[in-house]
Amino acid sequence: MKTILNAQQLAITLQRLSHQILENHIDLENTVLIGIQPRGIYVSDRIVEQIKRQVTAEKIQYGKLDITFYRDDVRQGLHTLNQTDIPFTIENKNVILIDDVLYTGRTIRAALDALLDFGRPSKVELCTLIDRRFSRQLPIQADYIGKSIDSIITQKVKVFWNEKDGRDEVSLL
Amino acid sequence: MQLSTKHLLGIRDLQPSDIQLILDTTSQFKEVLQRPIKKVPTLRDVTIVNLFYESSTRTRISFELAEKRLSADTINFTTSGSSVSKGETLLDTVNNILSMKVDMVVLRHSASGAPHFLAKHVPAAIVNAGDGINEHPTQALLDAFSIREHLGEIKGKKVAIIGDIMHSRVALSNIYLLKKMGAEVTVAGPPTLIPKYMKEAFDVRVEYNLKKALEWCDVANVLRIQLERQNQVLFSSLREYSLAYGVTKKILDSLDKRIMIMHPGPINRGVELDSDVADSKQSVILQQVENGVAVRMAILYLLSGGKAE
Numbered sequence: 001m002k003t004i005l006n007a008q009q010l011a012i013t014l015q016r017l018s019h020q021i022l023e024n025h026i027d028l029e030n031t032v033l034i035g036i037q038p039r040g041i042y043v044s045d046r047i048v049e050q051i052k053r054q055v056t057a058e059k060i061q062y063g064k065l066d067i068t069f070y071r072d073d074v075r076q077g078l079h080t081l082n083q084t085d086i087p088f089t090i091e092n093k094n095v096i097l098i099d100d101v102l103y104t105g106r107t108i109r110a111a112l113d114a115l116l117d118f119g120r121p122s123k124v125e126l127c128t129l130i131d132r133r134f135s136r137q138l139p140i141q142a143d144y145i146g147k148s149i150d151s152i153i154t155q156k157v158k159v160f161w162n163e164k165d166g167r168d169e170v171s172l173l
Numbered sequence: 174m175q176l177s178t179k180h181l182l183g184i185r186d187l188q189p190s191d192i193q194l195i196l197d198t199t200s201q202f203k204e205v206l207q208r209p210i211k212k213v214p215t216l217r218d219v220t221i222v223n224l225f226y227e228s229s230t231r232t233r234i235s236f237e238l239a240e241k242r243l244s245a246d247t248i249n250f251t252t253s254g255s256s257v258s259k260g261e262t263l264l265d266t267v268n269n270i271l272s273m274k275v276d277m278v279v280l281r282h283s284a285s286g287a288p289h290f291l292a293k294h295v296p297a298a299i300v301n302a303g304d305g306i307n308e309h310p311t312q313a314l315l316d317a318f319s320i321r322e323h324l325g326e327i328k329g330k331k332v333a334i335i336g337d338i339m340h341s342r343v344a345l346s347n348i349y350l351l352k353k354m355g356a357e358v359t360v361a362g363p364p365t366l367i368p369k370y371m372k373e374a375f376d377v378r379v380e381y382n383l384k385k386a387l388e389w390c391d392v393a394n395v396l397r398i399q400l401e402r403q404n405q406v407l408f409s410s411l412r413e414y415s416l417a418y419g420v421t422k423k424i425l426d427s428l429d430k431r432i433m434i435m436h437p438g439p440i441n442r443g444v445e446l447d448s449d450v451a452d453s454k455q456s457v458i459l460q461q462v463e464n465g466v467a468v469r470m471a472i473l474y475l476l477s478g479g480k481a482e
Contacts, residue, residue, distance in 0.1 A: 081197070085204075
């Protein structure tokens with residue numbers, strides 16, 4: 001097991017991602033943040049926490065999206081469902097999707113489909129904590145990247161969160 | 174996380190964990206039904222036939238809507254105008270339909286055990302939409318979901334099931350489910366409509382006095398007097414039944430608490446339930462119907478993808 005990001009590096013990376021998002025979307029004008037269930041939520045929660053220091057809470061529109069119903073492998077065994085909670089319209093908004101690891105791109109494909117059922121956003125961007133380069137199976141790329149890593153298929157990237165796993169760390173297994 | 178069963182034949186065959194899973198999954202589908210586009214592509218490669226050998230409005234529409242909201246392909250079959258009138262057997266009809274590559278069968282039949290029979294003889298997943306006087310599992314699940322939605326949980330709640338317990342598949346499914354989930358159950362109605370040994374067989378309380386049953390309960394599930402199943406005279410007239418067991422505003426106002434009123438529909442207004450009760454805020458009848466679609470979506474989803482044997 002190799003550590004990719006330790007707790008301190010992870011905190012700095014999340015801070016940078018929040019600043020990059022704010023740099024492109026000043027005051028989050030017309031912009032909404034949507035975390036992808038289940039593990040993208042840990043990233044989006046932290047990013048929203050950071051953004052709250054810069055932007056008043058009322059201006060932050062933050063939702064959660066579960067993509068189980070839209071997966072292309074839904075028939076190959078059941079997946080646990082999670083809560084979808086998007087209490088605002090995304091019509092003509094800039095949507096920033098947030099996930100933890102970008103790997104094959106299939107989750108994001110499903111998320112884009114799911115998103116369209118909530119309305120027609122004017123623009124969708126993707127923020128990912130870890131980008132596993134060269135392993136994409138669909139033409140999808142992220143706009144905000146915490147860290148890019150080169151890994152082989154047999155390896156696994158695991159993100160540990162204090163809230164759930166007792167420590168903040170990104171590891172390559 | 175999957176069901177322990179390949180078919181939904183009755184609540185009797187389900188584990189408490191199955192019921193919990195179905196109810197939890199239902200919450201997620203209920204959220205889907207609030208979206209601007211109330212449809213997900215989950216079952217787009219699944220074909221479902223709705224076989225209704227008995228008349229139905231709510232259940233059939235609810236299943237059909239649930240299937241459509243899941244993007245499944247659906248075929249509707251009713252006995253009138255079909256080969257059933259030429260004498261084709263149930264098994265032949267189903268095998269012919271299945272040979273056209275159908276994955277799931279939703280069956281309502283007037284013979285108790287018809288879905289169990291099919292499950293033994295055909296490879297498709299079977300969902301029981303009501304069989305004779307045996308079970309109506311999706312109704313019990315949507316009733317349970319409605320109770321959970323309004324009262325927080327099912328465990329420890331007191332539910333009175335009132336009316337024709339003998340002929341009611343809704344009552345039987347509800348009793349199985351509520352007992353498995355740790356609720357207390359009283360069945361109430363005229364002695365002629367409550368089978369002997371209810372107490373011994375199901376560990377439920379039996380009450381012949383409507384007022385006492387209502388005073389005891391948190392939820393009253395009022396059953397329909399099934400005029401089509403009354404071939405013997407078990408009470409002298411509808412009027413007499415209504416006087417003794419009709420749930421009226423007057424009797425509800427005389428209680429020192431506000432109980433929740435459920436009814437599986439269709440209502441015989443003025444017989445088992447008065448109009449001003451059915452349309453009051455206490456009644457959740459239309460919410461039950463709304464929850465029905467989400468419950469059926471959850472069941473079809475869970476039965477379609479599992480690898481359970």
